[in-house]
Amino acid sequence: xxxxxxxxxxxxxxxxxxxxxxxxxxxxxxxxxxxxxxxxxxxxxxxxxxxxxxxxxxxxxxxxxxxxxxxxxxxxxxxxxxxxxxxxxxxxxxxxxxxxxxxxxxxxxxxxxxxxxxxxxxxxxxxxxxxxxxxxxxxxxxxxxxxxxxxxxxxxxxxxxxxxxxxxxxxxx
Amino acid sequence: xxxxxxxxxxxxxxxxxxxxxxxxxxxxxxxxxxxxxxxxxxxxxxxxxxxxxxxxxxxxxxxxxxxxxxxxxxxxxxxxxxxxxxxxxxxxxxxxxxxxxxxxxxxxxxxxxxxxxxxxxxxxxxxxxxxxxxxxxxxxxxxxxxxxxxxxxxxxxxxxxxxxxxxxxxxxxxxxxxxxxxxxxxxxxxxxxxxxxxxxxxxxxxxxxxxxxxxxxxxxxxxxxxxxxxxxxxxxxxxxxxxxxxxxxxxxxxxxxxxxxxxxxxxxxxxxxxxxxxxxxxxxxxxxxxxxxxxxxxxxxxxxxxxxxxxxxxxxxxxxxxxxxxxxxxxxxxxxxxxxxxxxxxxxxxxxxxxxxxxxxxxxxxxxxxxxxxxxxxxxxxxxxxxxxxxxxxxxxxxxxxxxxxxxxxxxxxxxxxxxxxxxxxxxxxxxxxxxxxxxxxxxxxxxxxxxxxxxxxxxxxxxxxxxxxxxxxxxxxxxxxxxxxxxxxxxxxxxxxxxxxxxxxxxxxxxxxxxxxxxxxxxxxxxxxxxxxxxxxxxxxxxxxxxxxxxxxxxxxxxxxxxxxxxxxxxxxxxxxxxxxxxxxxxxxxxxxxxxxxxxxxxxxxxxxxxxxxxxxxxxxxxxxxxxxxxxxxxxxxxxxxxxxxxxxxxxxxxxxxxxxxxxxxxxxxxxxxxxxxxxxxxxxxxxxxxxxxxxxxxxxxxxxxxxxxxxxxxxxxxxxxxxxxxxxxxxxxxxxxxxxxxxxx
Numbered sequence: 001x002x003x004x005x006x007x008x009x010x011x012x013x014x015x016x017x018x019x020x021x022x023x024x025x026x027x028x029x030x031x032x033x034x035x036x037x038x039x040x041x042x043x044x045x046x047x048x049x050x051x052x053x054x055x056x057x058x059x060x061x062x063x064x065x066x067x068x069x070x071x072x073x074x075x076x077x078x079x080x081x082x083x084x085x086x087x088x089x090x091x092x093x094x095x096x097x098x099x100x101x102x103x104x105x106x107x108x109x110x111x112x113x114x115x116x117x118x119x120x121x122x123x124x125x126x127x128x129x130x131x132x133x134x135x136x137x138x139x140x141x142x143x144x145x146x147x148x149x150x151x152x153x154x155x156x157x158x159x160x161x162x163x164x165x166x167x168x169x170x171x172x173x
Numbered sequence: 174x175x176x177x178x179x180x181x182x183x184x185x186x187x188x189x190x191x192x193x194x195x196x197x198x199x200x201x202x203x204x205x206x207x208x209x210x211x212x213x214x215x216x217x218x219x220x221x222x223x224x225x226x227x228x229x230x231x232x233x234x235x236x237x238x239x240x241x242x243x244x245x246x247x248x249x250x251x252x253x254x255x256x257x258x259x260x261x262x263x264x265x266x267x268x269x270x271x272x273x274x275x276x277x278x279x280x281x282x283x284x285x286x287x288x289x290x291x292x293x294x295x296x297x298x299x300x301x302x303x304x305x306x307x308x309x310x311x312x313x314x315x316x317x318x319x320x321x322x323x324x325x326x327x328x329x330x331x332x333x334x335x336x337x338x339x340x341x342x343x344x345x346x347x348x349x350x351x352x353x354x355x356x357x358x359x360x361x362x363x364x365x366x367x368x369x370x371x372x373x374x375x376x377x378x379x380x381x382x383x384x385x386x387x388x389x390x391x392x393x394x395x396x397x398x399x400x401x402x403x404x405x406x407x408x409x410x411x412x413x414x415x416x417x418x419x420x421x422x423x424x425x426x427x428x429x430x431x432x433x434x435x436x437x438x439x440x441x442x443x444x445x446x447x448x449x450x451x452x453x454x455x456x457x458x459x460x461x462x463x464x465x466x467x468x469x470x471x472x473x474x475x476x477x478x479x480x481x482x483x484x485x486x487x488x489x490x491x492x493x494x495x496x497x498x499x500x501x502x503x504x505x506x507x508x509x510x511x512x513x514x515x516x517x518x519x520x521x522x523x524x525x526x527x528x529x530x531x532x533x534x535x536x537x538x539x540x541x542x543x544x545x546x547x548x549x550x551x552x553x554x555x556x557x558x559x560x561x562x563x564x565x566x567x568x569x570x571x572x573x574x575x576x577x578x579x580x581x582x583x584x585x586x587x588x589x590x591x592x593x594x595x596x597x598x599x600x601x602x603x604x605x606x607x608x609x610x611x612x613x614x615x616x617x618x619x620x621x622x623x624x625x626x627x628x629x630x631x632x633x634x635x636x637x638x639x640x641x642x643x644x645x646x647x648x649x650x651x652x653x654x655x656x657x658x659x660x661x662x663x664x665x666x667x668x669x670x671x672x673x674x675x676x677x678x679x680x681x682x683x684x685x686x687x688x689x690x691x692x693x694x695x696x697x698x699x700x701x702x703x704x705x706x707x708x709x710x711x712x713x714x715x716x717x718x719x720x721x722x723x724x725x726x727x728x729x730x731x732x733x734x735x736x737x738x739x740x741x742x743x744x745x746x747x748x749x750x751x752x753x754x755x756x757x758x759x760x761x762x763x764x765x766x767x768x769x770x771x772x773x774x775x776x777x778x779x780x781x782x783x784x785x786x787x788x789x790x791x792x793x794x795x796x797x798x799x800x801x802x803x804x805x806x807x808x809x810x811x812x813x814x815x816x817x818x819x820x821x822x823x824x825x826x827x828x829x830x831x832x833x834x835x836x837x838x839x840x841x842x843x844x845x846x847x848x849x850x851x852x853x854x855x856x857x858x859x860x861x862x863x864x865x866x867x868x869x870x871x872x873x874x875x876x877x878x879x880x881x882x883x884x885x886x887x888x889x890x891x892x893x894x895x896x897x898x899x900x901x902x903x904x905x906x907x908x909x910x911x912x913x914x915x916x917x918x919x920x
Contacts, residue, residue, distance in 0.1 A: 003399070
């Protein structure tokens, strides 16, 4: 990703500490809205992290962020996706590593060889990613972090909620 | 071997200068059991090794007992230089160049196939490899890599498979059970998993941890490089710092603003030039981006140009110089003039007081005369004093108080006269001394007056000289009209006043120029800083966009390709392991049945039943492991004696042979002294097994006379052929005895 974006995320991480994953989730929700999603639901506590309707596709995403080159995926992360898949959703793991060279990887599940409950090197998930969607999300994410990075660093989830709630297609569940 | 190999049956082995075999020797083979019989050292094992060397260019390197076989050296060890096979493909070519050769002749459905391996006599010395050749049934010859490819394509086994499944060397059968690697190889072959194991091993070799580490290291370096690139103080930082130093806010710098600043800079320069009365050309305005750089370049040189042009400011400079010089000369001349005045006054006073030089000379002359006189008187007084002293002496000599003149007696006359004379002479001398001193002082005073006059005159002369020198210099600095002025100092003062007035008039103009040029220079520097910042910003946006460059994309694609390959290998490895597990599961019961069958045939039903020999597998996500257990599922191998281990090892080998034969496998099995460690019962069992095996595969077995050989000869019911070797002879080496009637015939 661009250095400025990475740097800003680093600042957000330092400012939000444990909430960093959720803050990034909300930035991703904003990104999907930016890409023209007609419905975005983001969950703060239980269930699928993000559901969105984008390009006539229903997407269900479990968001995983890592501080360095790895992320950890547990079996419970996939259970919710299983349920959504039976409802016709395209189920994805949205993975963002913590390095400058990392970008969003949107991994179809099933379809990605995952060794659950272990630290997964994000680089070795690349072959499975939905590249077209990942590239679109990464490009828009840069803009979103540029635009709302300061709000995220200073106001955390609440500030981003306030921004998200202004979108008619957004719902916080 | 697969289908291709299944149809090929080994019919003969030809040896030339291989180990103990010197002359070309042909060993003819048949279906059924081929028993090579001979004493120790006769060459039985060499025949077995010859098959191996021909196929793989290798022979057994260590016996199961650990006895080294002297690899390579042994191939030619006891050979001689008799003629033999010379052509790598045609074993019948007897070209005599001293090379070693082994040929295997197979019979196939389409005709004979001949495999030949040769080694030149001087191959080792010259670093040359062995040569493998294949002459196939169509008559086509294949050599080197092509020959190896032909073998692989026709289902010939790999070295590993050969070692685990096709042959048994002296004493190494049980070794296969005791060495983990060999046991795995044997059991995986027994389970028919060789190809899958080979594939998984190859995949594992591709996806090693080191590959993953390399990728991570490359990524870490890439990340670090990008970070360095992004955080290194770049042109923007430097330009920003320069702006801040010059009072320009980088945040407010825009290209439009810079153009406006440039236009204002030009206007100011134009106004200043006009005010200074200079005839200089100023660019009109800034419209295009490139004009900005041109304006900055022009503006940077403009102050120097202005300062170099003649004009009011240059006159001021001349006036300042003149004023400075006049002022300096006046300052120097004024004290000189005073000095002259003072010298003149001193001389005049001296003359009035002490007269002129002549008068002083006369006074000096007089004083000197007075001194001479005084000095003469003083000298005369000295003489008188001496006379009086003499007179006193005369009186003392007389020693009489009677006056020599009147002869009257006066008490102490002599003493009194002496005292009186001394008093008188002293008074005279003192008076004369004082007079002499006074005269001397008068001379000195007169001399001083003369000297003082000289000094005053000299001082006056010098002062006038200095004054005139400076005045001359001053006249040259005065306006022409005043050059001959009587009082050049006054004229200079007047000229200085005039110059100062002119300077006062011109000074503000010069100040305006300097101030204007300073301002111009500062504006130019600020404009240059702003332009540099704008250029740096443009450059930085290019730098940040590195991640969108095609080269970056290519790097990402390459990384993806590499990672995909590694991930695919990983997946294939897992898949292969799954297949291994499934296939082993499918075949395990058959294998165990065959294994049990051969084990019980060798050891007897009761013993075999007691052992309950079973192969068990254990599958994990990435590995399939094997164990040989007893009826209770406990590890069996550690508790067995050597005979039982040998029996199990042979049972494994035979089970594989039968299984391969069922699957279209190999056409022969090579056993070298398999009866070692076996007792009579086991040997009888082994003979039964070999007899049974001939149903499935041809067997080549090397044996010493007696024991199993006898058992086979007397009891085996299948096709059997005995090839007897003569004892090794120092002259002829290893040789084959001509077949005895009936020995090579089927019963």
